[in-house]
Amino acid sequence: MIRVVLAVLALGLSGWMALAEDFKLAVTTSFHNSGLSDVLLPAIAEDTGLNVQLLVVGTGQALKLGEAGDVDAILVHSRAAEEAFLEAGHGTHRRGIMYNDFVIIGPASDPADVSKAETAAAALMAISTAQVPFVSRGDDSGTHKKELSLWAAAGLDPAALGGWYRPVGAGMGASLNTAAGMNAYILSDRASWLNFGNTADLTLVYAGDPVLFNQYAYLPVHPDKNAAIKHEAALRLEAWLVSDRAKALINEYKVGGETLFVFNAK
Numbered sequence: 001m002i003r004v005v006l007a008v009l010a011l012g013l014s015g016w017m018a019l020a021e022d023f024k025l026a027v028t029t030s031f032h033n034s035g036l037s038d039v040l041l042p043a044i045a046e047d048t049g050l051n052v053q054l055l056v057v058g059t060g061q062a063l064k065l066g067e068a069g070d071v072d073a074i075l076v077h078s079r080a081a082e083e084a085f086l087e088a089g090h091g092t093h094r095r096g097i098m099y100n101d102f103v104i105i106g107p108a109s110d111p112a113d114v115s116k117a118e119t120a121a122a123a124l125m126a127i128s129t130a131q132v133p134f135v136s137r138g139d140d141s142g143t144h145k146k147e148l149s150l151w152a153a154a155g156l157d158p159a160a161l162g163g164w165y166r167p168v169g170a171g172m173g174a175s176l177n178t179a180a181g182m183n184a185y186i187l188s189d190r191a192s193w194l195n196f197g198n199t200a201d202l203t204l205v206y207a208g209d210p211v212l213f214n215q216y217a218y219l220p221v222h223p224d225k226n227a228a229i230k231h232e233a234a235l236r237l238e239a240w241l242v243s244d245r246a247k248a249l250i251n252e253y254k255v256g257g258e259t260l261f262v263f264n265a266k
Contacts (some may be wrong), residue, residue, distance in 0.1 A: 012220075026055045026061075026076075029058060058078065066090050079215060093220065098265070100262065105185065108201050109201075112126045122165075157188040
């Protein structure tokens with residue numbers, strides 16, 4: 001009898017797996033590092049039948065994957081780059097899903113007095129004046145793009161900053177590890193920082209400037225890019241991402257009692 005039950009269960013499971021539809025979604029390393037994907041993906045599979053396969057890269061690389069038609073949709077966080085992607089005809093539309101903010105992480109001793117800065121640009125100016133180590137992702141990610149915009153607002157060119165400025169060409173987690181090893185400043189999204197274990201002597205030294213707002217958006221890849229693009233599935237996933245269940249899972253996801261993302265889909 002037990003064997004019969006197990007056989008029925010196995011057949012049911014194999015049948016469900018056969019019905020599940022694979023779906024390729026390019027996402028940022030910051031989203032993946034937050035741990036939220038571990039919460040959302042099982043619920044997506046349960047509700048939509050989509051087996052979402054994540055390609056975890058920086059925003060720049062995610063957009064390139066979309067341009068090539070190698071993924072069905074992307075979830076990124078750099079609005080100017082997203083709009084350029086749409087204007088070039090690579091995606092069908094953009095839908096905001098959730099947000100958090102960027103923060104500046106640095107040594108607890110705060111040798112550049114970043115915590116006293118009135119704006120994010122002033123915070124970077126203080127780091128430049130003190131010439132203390134600063135780790136940049138340097139990978140064309142959404143975080144890197146934001147960092148470059150802050151240097152520009154401070155009237156500074158990262159290429160001319162000197163040896164204390166260290167671009168590493170890596171994802172958020174690896175870049176934070178480098179900053180921890182060097183006791184350096186770094187720009188991070190709040191979710192990755194809160195979920196980061198190897199903090200060493202680092203702490204959050206600056207936050208709150210409205211310019212550090214960090215919106216995550218979902219963009220279906222245009223079906224004309226590739227005959228294999230699953231546009232109907234992309235729309236099905238979008239409908240789930242803006243649903244009440246997604247809202248609850250996103251807003252209730254916390255690390256150390258702190259909320260990592262806020263749902264704001266409309």
